[in-house]
Amino acid sequence: MAQQSILTPRATDFPKWYQDVVAKAGLAENGPVRGTMVIRPWAYAVWEHVQAALDRRIKEAGAENAYFPLFIPEEYLRREADHVEGFSPELAVVTHGGGKELEEPVVVRPTSETIINSYFSKWVQSYRDLPLLINQWANVVRWELRPRLFLRTTEFLWQEGHTCHATQDDARDYSVRILREVYEDTMVNVLGIPVRVGRKTARERFAGAINSWTCEGVMGDGKALQMGTSHELGQNFAKVFETLYLDDSGNQQHVWQTSWGVSTRLIGALIMTHGDDKGLRLPPAVAPTQVVVLLVRDEGGAGEKAAAIAAELKRRGVRVHLDTRVDTSFGRRAVDWELKGVPVRIEVGPRDLAEGKVTVVRRDTGDKQPGPVEGAAARAADLLAEVQASLLAEATALRDSRTADVARADEAYEAAQTGFARLPWDALGDDGETELAQKGVSVRCLQAADGGLPHGEAEPGTVAYLARAY
């Protein structure tokens, strides 16, 4: 199985390269039921680090985790008109349970706004109960006809936040807080992905929302990936589920709500942002193994030295793996660790050691530095912050080089063939948007003139980012 170096080059066929990396780095496989996915240990460990980073920020933003049922009565989804229209084509329906046909079919949750609101309407009584800030980590199901591992799967893992607020302003502020302090911060500072953050157009909005914010990544092929969204739901769900509170003047009011989610799609974003022709390149913050100590041959004290370096890295709090599989060729193992994207590798072999040296290799740049054994662990540990920053800088440079300023819709269409197009929203408008969307180019987000979040599409100076999207 001499498969290791055989990745389709990115420049030749990006989608094929993506499939190759997913398969050969042992990240995921297709499930037996169409569109489902097996997440293998290496990718799942990445997901655990992503989850931990998000979960800490979600809790810092005051939300508490809970868990709501997988099964939702079909009738719940029908209550909010836009919502059911958006999700109906994607539903999985359970018709039999416990050996009998069910009286009422139930759907497997595609998202939990409806079932969660059926509880919020009981839990919220007075303004003292607000804000109510709930998050859940769960699997959801949306039937996919054209699945792609991590990017679009019938079942995926995600977190979905659902909140109730006394006022529209408070709901909006919270939706932005999640967008900025949880999503953007994790994506930029943990995943090393310089997302474009903005507002969705009416056309691209979540089914049932009055406003959707989004984080859009620029992938290695110039296409956009929607990486996370945070929605203002207004009072749409509150009205159909009668989620009411008694305000401090004694009047019944509908709550204002938000919902927000990110998913295992983030693994796809990591692959397509940082990957190169040798495989995955993981930012140290989410790498299951940050440094691999690779024993070349167990001679001349190399085994003991490799173990000692690994032990020192562990003491320094580095996630380290000691690879002593000397019955597999050194070259093959090095290539495997490159495929898996481990940020730093220390090669410990008898020839180097005879000169008092080991070699430290950066995965991101390929830079190889032979250097003294003494201090090698410290040098490797110090490199991690550098690799983290460098991957972000490289992705930012790519993003910027792939963004073209244009003035007209036809120019935007052209530019979107290789990256993002940025043009004034009033040079496009709803009609221009629809026309381009039919040709596969969509408005990924709107930003205010200063790069901030616009309150609406019509704000003067609003800028649209367009691209082809996953």
Added chain:
Amino acid sequence: MAQQSILTPRATDFPKWYQDVVAKAGLAENGPVRGTMVIRPWAYAVWEHVQAALDRRIKEAGAENAYFPLFIPEEYLRREADHVEGFSPELAVVTHGGGKELEEPVVVRPTSETIINSYFSKWVQSYRDLPLLINQWANVVRWELRPRLFLRTTEFLWQEGHTCHATQDDARDYSVRILREVYEDTMVNVLGIPVRVGRKTARERFAGAINSWTCEGVMGDGKALQMGTSHELGQNFAKVFETLYLDDSGNQQHVWQTSWGVSTRLIGALIMTHGDDKGLRLPPAVAPTQVVVLLVRDEGGAGEKAAAIAAELKRRGVRVHLDTRVDTSFGRRAVDWELKGVPVRIEVGPRDLAEGKVTVVRRDTGDKQPGPVEGAAARAADLLAEVQASLLAEATALRDSRTADVARADEAYEAAQTGFARLPWDALGDDGETELAQKGVSVRCLQAADGGLPHGEAEPGTVAYLARAY
């Protein structure tokens, strides 16, 4: 809503008391689809601590987390005869997806042996790939006709481990390692529950296993709760899924397998082991809030002092909550924190403070100690280890007082009306077991004469523990 102190006493009606605690401590509610459950934030936070304790031990035992699909082709389950017979009556079946009737119905996983083996058969090639040690955290569905929150629900959260080994001995050793180092250790030293650990009889074995180990808790009403099981699957699944490896002599062999799981049922165990007539009593190791600092009235510098004590506890690494809701009566808040089972409470009020004092209250014993403000945080922090040990000691004393040594099946039946009966297995036998099972008393586990794990039922001196069970 003056509901707080109104729990049905345990002695009056234990099941009603359980329902009351679950509802009034805000732990869980029924979902809209029969048998499903909403896990509210307080109980979910307990679950997160339980999960973390288990996950750390699972990883120390060498297993890696992964994720397999929710949907399993119905045909997979039919391949292992005992397995499908065991699970068929409980399956939820999806017949429609993406707006169409599916060509082949899929089941929502009741457990994942079949789908995981369909991948193991691809991943395992040679003895070098063994052992293969995989765990997943997931939701599973088993249709329940008589659901009870946490104890028996149609959907529940759990972890399920699945492993492949080269030899039967290695598989057995690993199943025991998980039983002892992961399950028993967590239950005893984290949850404070002194489980009886042993072997299941053939009658009580997992559907598809050749041997099941179990951890059985003694609940407050003397009934047994099966809290976790670890199974030797032999080569049953390996044979039907053709999970083969090339041994070091070049021969194809079927792997030997294990599977093992614990679920959100552990929350039910915590409630029924440690709860009292005032509500839940949480072991500090899993308490979302370990110490609550309760501001009585914001006068005489009490607000500042309460905040300072909370800050000091936080610095000491204690999970602390500062309750300043002085517009709700002190008594009601105290009762609420008792309901929720927070291990230690510090009451900070102007009257005590005028004498330089605050009051430290233990939830487990009810002991109230007024003492100097100085050092109060340290005293409360030190109490946590004491409360943890004391809850385990109390549960152990209850377990032992509820275990009767008997010599005959009819005596076992009698003793099982209030607790566990222990009798020699050869005084019972398969027929005696069947007869008692029909009357609602089952063999919870078998132990060897020395209290260890018996290799089979027929080993001389084997002892059976019988009880009524949840």
